[in-house]
Amino acid sequence: MSSDTSDDTESVQQRAQRQLIELAADLYDQLDAGDIPEISLPTRTKSNIEYDEDDHVWVYGDRTSSRSANSIRGARKLLKAVYTIEFLVDQLEEGRSSTLRELYYLSESWDNKEAQFNDQDESNQLIEDLEILSNVTREDFHMRPEESGATIMGPLLIREQTRRGERKIHCQEDVGEGGYQIPNNPDTLEFLDNDADFVLAVETGGMRDRLVENGFDEEYNALIVHLKGQPARATRRLTKRLHDELNIPVTVFTDGDPWSYRIYASVAYGSIKSAHLSEYLATPEAKFIGVQPEDIVEYNLPTDPLSDADVNALESELEDPRFQTDYWEEQINLQLDIGKKSEQQSLASYGLDFVTETYLPERLSEMGYL
Missing domain, CATH: 3.40.1360.10 (Dna Topoisomerase Vi A Subunit; Chain: A, domain 2)
Incomplete structure (x- = not known):
């Protein structure tokens, strides 16, 4: 998984931080312009995967869904995304790592209760969303699964x-x-x-x-x-x-x-x-x-x-x-x-x-x- 970098010498950690900060900045810019902030993501369903003839793998198609703050439910999702981005940027800055399970429990300490996750499936999905939006893998966010034992x-x-x-x-x-x-x-x-x-x-x-x-x-x-x-x-x-x-x-x-x-x-x-x-x-x-x-x-x-x-x-x-x-x-x-x-x-x-x-x-x- 790759993305454009602003500097040929930019480290993986620096790129991950930059991409996350740019995501948060985009939401801020939408608010600053008086727009209702939203993000767009591929629809993650079997009907929205297609064969990539060049790479010979199955990838997401053109169907998308939006997460918008025009509803209470959508606003909560974006709030949780912003809190998670802040946590990940701080984690990278400190050179630390955490598990997907720890992220779920860590949200219990966030000062805004609306930003806390209801269950681990919700926090896992958000990390996947951030991967797609930033074109950075969760491993580069320093997020670890529980031990696989493989x-x-x-x-x-x-x-x-x-x-x-x-x-x-x-x-x-x-x-x-x-x-x-x-x-x-x-x-x-x-x-x-x-x-x-x-x-x-x-x-x-x-x-x-x-x-x-x-x-x-x-x-x-x-x-x-x-x-x-x-x-x-x-x-x-x-x-x-x-x-x-x-x-x-x-x-x-x-x-x-x-x-x-x-x-x-x-x-x-x-x-x-x-x-x-x-x-x-x-x-x-x-x-x-x-x-x-x-x-x-x-x-x-x-x-x-x-x-x-x-x-x-x-x-x-x-x-x-x-x-x-x-x-x-x-x-x-x-x-x-x-x-x-x-x-x-x-x-x-x-x-x-x-x-x-x-x-x-x-x-x-x-x-x-x-």
């Missing part, structure tokens, strides 16, 4: 910036079985060396542990990234950097259900919620390994029946522009036909080594990675 394991040497200075870490030799924990802002990492042939981004912790225990990362020179369910932004950013900067192919390995397909979509195409960051977070070249609906049939995997919510989600994905490809339409329709879903761990029905000795090598060979 990790990476494999043949990668990095240089990490810490409060105690720089340190070099090999993500296989210098870490325990848990791997290297991905930092909140992976742009602070420098890639020094690697022997990786591909990234394998894995949904569940159980499967990630199975792959590490079986030595899959060593045998196949794989960088195993634990997505930990719906992946955090830091995880998606690191995955994109590994692909773009080191030219390492990215594959995604999830459960075989509609919610897991959305995990893949957030890695490859970007999420609807953060479509303004798709160029920064999404890896369009990422390939889905499975579990595929056709795997459920071919391997006769243990299954659960699709729930009504699963069926509705699959039907919704058929209308989702991110899934409108021949491959996904074929797989989703097959799953609706068989009425079943299956977990990654169901592959263990053929033994604990089946996933590393048979399933993944076969799939990776079919896809040209082995």
Whole structure:
């Protein structure tokens, strides 16, 4: 994510401060001119994302919505935005950071009760609004999520910036079985060396542990990234950097259900919620390994029946522009036909080594990675 800067030597922190101050100044100028202050934002809905042919990701379209002070509700939203901008500018000035959860609680101390947040969803959404308006990421605001716990394991040497200075870490030799924990802002990492042939981004912790225990990362020179369910932004950013900067192919390995397909979509195409960051977070070249609906049939995997919510989600994905490809339409329709879903761990029905000795090598060979 980038924006124009007034000075080629302007630091990331200085640019973030400037952009925030300019937002507040724009609201002030509207008031000073006798206008009712307002801001305009893209409508964050599935119907307002479109495919960017240049960057091959899904971004927001032209539909917008306004936040205006012409109503009490709108005025409160703008008031909260101004208070939050002041907090963020002060935080950057002091070189401090805070979590999204802390911001919600910090608002309890603001002198104007109308500026306090009703719940964390409200404060989270405001931070997203400020990202869009300022063209600066929340990481550059020094806003952190709660710890995601996502990790990476494999043949990668990095240089990490810490409060105690720089340190070099090999993500296989210098870490325990848990791997290297991905930092909140992976742009602070420098890639020094690697022997990786591909990234394998894995949904569940159980499967990630199975792959590490079986030595899959060593045998196949794989960088195993634990997505930990719906992946955090830091995880998606690191995955994109590994692909773009080191030219390492990215594959995604999830459960075989509609919610897991959305995990893949957030890695490859970007999420609807953060479509303004798709160029920064999404890896369009990422390939889905499975579990595929056709795997459920071919391997006769243990299954659960699709729930009504699963069926509705699959039907919704058929209308989702991110899934409108021949491959996904074929797989989703097959799953609706068989009425079943299956977990990654169901592959263990053929033994604990089946996933590393048979399933993944076969799939990776079919896809040209082995």
